[in-house]
Amino acid sequence: SAVISQKPSRDICQRGTSLTIQCQVDSQVTMMFWYRQQPGQSLTLIATANQGSEATYESGFVIDKFPISRPNLTFSTLTVSNMSPEDSSIYLCSASAGSATEAFFGQGTRLTVV
Amino acid sequence: TQLLEQSPQFLSIQEGENLTVYCNSSSVFSSLQWYRQEPGEGPVLLVTVVTGGEVKKLKRLTFQFGDARKDSSLHITAAQPGDTGLYLCAGYTGKLIFGQGTTLQVKP
Numbered sequence: 001s002a003v004i005s006q007k008p009s010r011d012i013c014q015r016g017t018s019l020t021i022q023c024q025v026d027s028q029v030t031m032m033f034w035y036r037q038q039p040g041q042s043l044t045l046i047a048t049a050n051q052g053s054e055a056t057y058e059s060g061f062v063i064d065k066f067p068i069s070r071p072n073l074t075f076s077t078l079t080v081s082n083m084s085p086e087d088s089s090i091y092l093c094s095a096s097a098g099s100a101t102e103a104f105f106g107q108g109t110r111l112t113v114v
Numbered sequence: 115t116q117l118l119e120q121s122p123q124f125l126s127i128q129e130g131e132n133l134t135v136y137c138n139s140s141s142v143f144s145s146l147q148w149y150r151q152e153p154g155e156g157p158v159l160l161v162t163v164v165t166g167g168e169v170k171k172l173k174r175l176t177f178q179f180g181d182a183r184k185d186s187s188l189h190i191t192a193a194q195p196g197d198t199g200l201y202l203c204a205g206y207t208g209k210l211i212f213g214q215g216t217t218l219q220v221k222p
Contacts, residue, residue: 004156033209042120042202042215043157092156094210102147103210105156 002027006093006106013083013113020079021109023093028073033094034066037108043092049076083113117141118205120213128221130192135216137203138185144206146179146186151200160188193220 003026013019023032035043047055047068055068070076080087093106119138127133137146145164149157161170163179163186170177174197176189186203198220203213 035212039153040200040215040217043212045209045211048209094156102159102162103157103204105158107154107156 001102002029002095002097002104004093004095004104004106006109008109009107010110011112013111015084015113017083018079018081019083019111020077021091021093023076023078023095023106025074025095025104029095029097030073031096032070032076033096033103034068034076034078035092035094037090037092039090046078046091049078080111083111085113087111088113118203118211118213120203120216122216123214124217124219126219126221127193129194131220133190133193133218135188135201135203135218136185137187137213139205140184141205141207142183144183146183147204147206147210148177148186148188149202149204151202157200157202190218193218195220195222 005024007022011019032049034046036046037043045058046061046066047057049055049068049070051070065081067079088111090108090110092108094103096103121136125133145162147162148160150160151157161177163177166181166183168179174191178187201216204210
């Protein structure tokens, strides 16, 4: 299994600013993902974080708005740029050891933009 | 776009009742996973089903994968208040695609 530490756990930010969320995994994993979730609702995949190369973004998400880094196999960051109230959500980091295997999740970052 | 439709979206039942949650898609998945999530936490895996027609049991929970690997169901027998939470199905196609989720409330 993998333990994922995500920080910050929550933040309240002013519109127009940016927030970087960090995700640290306690073991080397093949795949890392970033999701967004409204409370009580499902998860929407933002992007796959690729080690040493640009992230792969899902439809509706762009690099300028959600730049992602993954400098090694155990660490990734997601930045929410130029925030607006519509960006208020829970952001979750996920990691798995390989294809079709269990995905482990961090506790999430609850972001409120005012 | 591959979609997973989950039903019902909300379910409120009394302790001791049985329930079934469905997860349907028009797409074929190489595997399908069920997760449970509590408030303030990330989803936690309950089970992975891989083979069409597969049935897996986890105590009072029974999971079934459709023969065509397009749908799945989760059946809970004699639900308890501790079963309360958000249940999510997720299909794997190179990445995990999640259904809309089912919020289950079990009243004592």
